[in-house]
Amino acid sequence: MFLGCLCVDETRRVTRSKPAPGACGACNGGCSKVRVRRVHRVCFIPVWCSWNREVICTRCRAHLHEY
Numbered sequence: 187m188f189l190g191c192l193c194v195d196e197t198r199r200v201t202r203s204k205p206a207p208g209a210c211g212a213c214n215g216g217c218s219k220v221r222v223r224r225v226h227r228v229c230f231i232p233v234w235c236s237w238n239r240e241v242i243c244t245r246c247r248a249h250l251h252e253y
């Protein structure tokens with residue numbers, strides 16, 4: 187009998203960032219635009235990856251929004 191052992195995990199890596207106008211609502215810190223690469227893995231095998239552009243706070247790392 188096959189007992190599936192699926193461990194799905196996701197690795198996020200910020201590949202590029204640059205300063206963005208605006209301020210964080212939580213700590214009033216500066217913002218930066220980042221490109222995030224997400225690699226989704228199933229049982230440690232990379233299955234797919236996706237790219238996201240996000241605006242994050244450089245001080246508290248809060249997610250402000252995606253664009």
Ligand SMILES: [Zn+2]
Nearest residue numbers: 210213243246
């Ligand atoms: Zn903040």
